[in-house]
Amino acid sequence: MTVLSRHPTSQGEVVYTxxxxxxxxxxxxxxxxxxxxxxxxxxxxxxxVPLPG
Structure with missing residues (x-):
């Protein structure tokens, strides 16, 4: 799993993976x-889904 970004919030940290x-x-x-x-x-x-071609 690769972390794309992290963002602090009032509830904790939101992490996009x-x-x-x-x-x-x-x-x-x-x-x-x-x-x-x-x-x-x-x-x-x-x-x-892979792109055709």
């Missing part, structure tokens, strides 16, 4: 003191 299959995901890493730390997958696109 790209999977090996090409889909893009949006994850929230909450700023919390709970253990273990967790992240929430907010959205995940379908795998990328």
């Amino acid at each position: 790209r999977c090996l299959c090409g889909s893009v995901g949006v994850r929230l890493r909450p700023s919390t003191t709970k253990r273990p730390p967790h992240e929430v997958l907010l959205a995940q696109g379908p795998p990328a």
Whole structure:
């Protein structure tokens, strides 16, 4: 998984990622003191489709 960008928010950090299959995901890493730390997958696109040719 490749991190495309990170953005701090009042709820934690929003991270945009790209999977090996090409889909893009949006994850929230909450700023919390709970253990273990967790992240929430907010959205995940379908795998990328290769262009013809």
